[in-house]
Amino acid sequence: MADISFHALPDGRQIAFRHIAGTGPALVFLPGYMSHMSGSKAVAVFGWAEAAGRECLLLDYSGCGLSDGDFADGSLSRWRDEALSVIGAQVSGPMVLVGSSMGGWLMLLTGLALGEKLAGLIGIAAAPDFSEWGYNPEQQALLASGETIYEPNPYGPEPTPTHARFWQDAQENRMLGGAIALNCPVRLLHGQEDRDVPPEISLRLAAALASTDVQVTLAKGGDHRLSRDGDIALLLRTIESLT
Secondary structure, three states, X not given: OOOOEEEEOOOOOEEEEEEEOOEEEEXXXXXXXXXXXXXXXXXHHHHHHHHHOEEEEEEOOOXXXXXXXXXXXXXXXXXXXXXXXXXXXXXXXOEEEEEEOHHHHHHHHHHHHHHHHEEEEEEEOOXXXXXXXXXXXXXXXXXXXXXXXXXXXXXXXXXXXXXXXXXXXXXXXXXXXXXXXXXXXEEEEEEOOOOOOOOHHXXXXXXXXXXXXXXXXXXXXXXXXXXXXXXXXXXXXXXXXXX
């Protein structure tokens, strides 16, 4: 893979990214919550782009992976702005955003800011509005009062934190309650056995999008990660067909 580079933000934070030049539209991968650009799906997308001579950009949000910062300071708005800053410095032409889980929420927020440069969206178990449907009333009350909550992590030994700063910002960025003014082609991939983000969320997102070119694909037996060999192959076929 291409070497890791760092993008300096005005406050001095360094955002880690990988970028390769090539034909367009460029592929920009947005990882999920507490994830990073070394995950299996991001690596697969970057490898496909290298082999196909396509432009591709991966990045780590602040507080994640190799980027500066404290995860507790992270929020959708902060990470959206970081992504836009790196994109603005590295990608000049049209682009397709590929968002995984929380990255699927970020791809919507980022896409709205990109305007005519947005050529398409590919969501992988996209999770818009999970601050609302992903927490019970007791948890939401704790977060609203400024507390941090911790939940069991099925993917590692340490519990998963949700900080009040993140939750409160996320609540201000909910999208499924109204129309989402994005008119580009959209492909939404979702595992039928996803226990973290119900497949219904992709259907709700499809209905909320203004675009008439929206397709939802359910992967039988697929879990939230959608990282089986067949799932990765589906993702790469989707990228190839859309771009």
